[in-house]
Amino acid sequence: xxxxxxxxxxxxxxxxxxxxxxxxxxxxxxxxxxxxxxxxxxxxxxxxxxxxxxxxxxxxxxxxxxxxxxxxxxxxxxxxxxxxxxxxxxxxxxxxxxxxxxxxxxxxxxxxxxxxxxxxxxxxxxxxxxxxxxxxxxxxxxxxxxxxxxxxxxxxxxxxxxxxxxxxxxxxxxxxxxxxxxxxxxxxxxxxxxxxxxxxxxxxxxxxxxxxxxxxxxxxxxxx
Numbered sequence: 175x176x177x178x179x180x181x182x183x184x185x186x187x188x189x190x191x192x193x194x195x196x197x198x199x200x201x202x203x204x205x206x207x208x209x210x211x212x213x214x215x216x217x218x219x220x221x222x223x224x225x226x227x228x229x230x231x232x233x234x235x236x237x238x239x240x241x242x243x244x245x246x247x248x249x250x251x252x253x254x255x256x257x258x259x260x261x262x263x264x265x266x267x268x269x270x271x272x273x274x275x276x277x278x279x280x281x282x283x284x285x286x287x288x289x290x291x292x293x294x295x296x297x298x299x300x301x302x303x304x305x306x307x308x309x310x311x312x313x314x315x316x317x318x319x320x321x322x323x324x325x326x327x328x329x330x331x332x333x334x335x336x337x338x339x340x341x342x343x344x345x346x347x348x349x350x351x352x353x354x355x356x357x358x359x360x361x362x363x364x365x366x367x368x369x370x371x372x373x374x375x376x377x378x379x380x381x382x383x384x385x386x387x388x389x390x391x392x393x394x395x396x397x398x
Contacts, residue, residue, distance in 0.1 A: 175288040183262065183285065184293035190247055192293060194255050195264060197241040199290035201229045202282045203311055204237065204335045208347075224281065231256070231267075231278040237335050238280075244330030256280065264289055295387045303384065307377060308350075310385045311336050316374055317390035319353060319364055324394075326356055326363030337364060 175183070187195065209226050230236050232252075242248035247255075256278070259265045264286035268279045282290070291297065296310060303309055308316070315337045319327045338344045341353045341364065352370030356363050366374065374393060381390060 175285050177292065180285075180288035180292035183264065183289040186262070187259075187289075187293075190251075191255055191258055193245050193247050194242065194252075195259060195286065195290050196294055197238055197245075198229060198231075198259075198265065198280055198282055199287065199294065199296075200241070200311075200336070201236075201238050202227060202287065203296075205229070207309070207311070207336075207339070227281055229280040229282075231280045232275060233277070240330070259286070297385075297387065304380070307380065307384070308340075310388065312339055312350075313381055313385055313390070314388050315340055316352060316366075316370065317388050319366060319370075320374060320391055320393055321389065322363075324365075326365040328363055332364065340370070342367060 184192065184195075205227055229238060231238055233239065239248055242252075256265065256267055260267055263283055266281045266283060270277050270279070296314075307313075315332055318331055321327075322331075335347075337353060338347045338349065340350050341355060342349065342351050343355075350369075350373075351367055352373055353364045354367050356365050371393070378390060378392065381388070
């Protein structure tokens with residue numbers, strides 16, 4: 175799909191459909207990142223992409239329902255929205271019989287990824303960023319926290335499971351330890367660790383050149 179065609183496919187969607195495609199795209203990219211990181215740690219396998227790219231759409235504990243719910247669009251119209259994306263060739267879906275609910279699986283097509291990239295501005299990740307630096311999707315998470323300065327970023331402001339690769343306490347994701355969860359009533363926030371602050375401040379100029387589409391502000395004095 176050409177860039178123009180991808181942009182046209184995105185613009186053909188209404189706002190609700192764009193939200194769905196965006197949330198599904200981030201879930202898809204999380205799965206891709208996890209698969210890549212497994213390989214980088216010597217645990218690569220030859221499982222077909224159809225298997226590891228499967229997105230559990232209505233898993234109540236999964237990132238897709240929470241992402242859609244945070245945007246106020248996880249409701250009884252979900253099936254119609256998925257059908258609209260499927261009819262446009264942007265996703266593929268499969269429903270299996272279940273006990274309490276029928277599990278719905280979703281796969282993004284190549285056209286779906288292209289349209290989502292055109293709409294969100296997320297470029298394909300380079301094969302390997304410079305040593306010690308983050309891929310664009312992870313850098314975006316640090317940028318979201320930086321935008322909040324000392325207030326910290328709320329859970330729904332972060333994308334899917336991306337932040338788990340950065341947050342203290344998620345060793346299974348080989349976390350960098352740049353963020354930590356800070357509990358507040360009625361909700362918690364993600365804030366920088368000392369290592370995260372140091373990394374952000376030291377490498378900000380490089381990241382601005384590497385990922386110019388990411389809104390990454392300088393940190394104010396006193397941010398901790």
